[in-house]
Amino acid sequence: MAEKVVLTDSGIEIRKLYTKADLASPSEEEVPGTFPYTRGVHAGMYRDKPWTMRQYAGFSTAEESNERYHFLLKNGVTGLSVAFDLPTQIGYDSDDQMARGEVGKVGVAIDSIEDMERLFKGIRLEEVSTSMTINASGFILLAFYIALAKTTRG
Numbered sequence: 144m145a146e147k148v149v150l151t152d153s154g155i156e157i158r159k160l161y162t163k164a165d166l167a168s169p170s171e172e173e174v175p176g177t178f179p180y181t182r183g184v185h186a187g188m189y190r191d192k193p194w195t196m197r198q199y200a201g202f203s204t205a206e207e208s209n210e211r212y213h214f215l216l217k218n219g220v221t222g223l224s225v226a227f228d229l230p231t232q233i234g235y236d237s238d239d240q241m242a243r244g245e246v247g248k249v250g251v252a253i254d255s256i257e258d259m260e261r262l263f264k265g266i267r268l269e270e271v272s273t274s275m276t277i278n279a280s281g282f283i284l285l286a287f288y289i290a291l292a293k294t295t296r297g
Contacts, residue, residue: 201226222272
């Protein structure tokens with residue numbers, strides 16, 4: 144009976160056994176840590192660099208969330224995952240009538256690059272992995288983050 148062929152979601156065959164012969168001479172595209180990063184972004188991957196431990200956090204004001212981020216980083220977290228409030232997630236400014244009662248309730252309110260500066264004050268962005276769970280206004284917040292990173296790097 145023929146063995147069942149197992150494929151990844153991308154249609155790549157997963158063999159039952161891999162040997163040293165499979166590593167004989169990988170092309171440059173197949174080497175971890177090299178462009179186009181098809182085998183991962185780090186040469187040794189997670190043998191050399193442990194997984195990032197992130198805490199999903201953000202509430203009330205940028206200052207209060209910043210205080211929490213500093214606490215988390217001092218206590219072993221190696222990355223931050225920003226929780227935004229509902230008005231920020233759907234693109235409303237905190238002072239918009241539609242945002243009434245929701246500002247800073249279940250996430251941090253970010254309306255400007257100044258808010259982003261307060262959110263990450265004293266945090267070395269080049270040393271901390273950051274993720275942001277957001278959809279509709281994600282491009283705006285990413286632009287704030289990039290602008291902040293460009294103005295704070297040494």
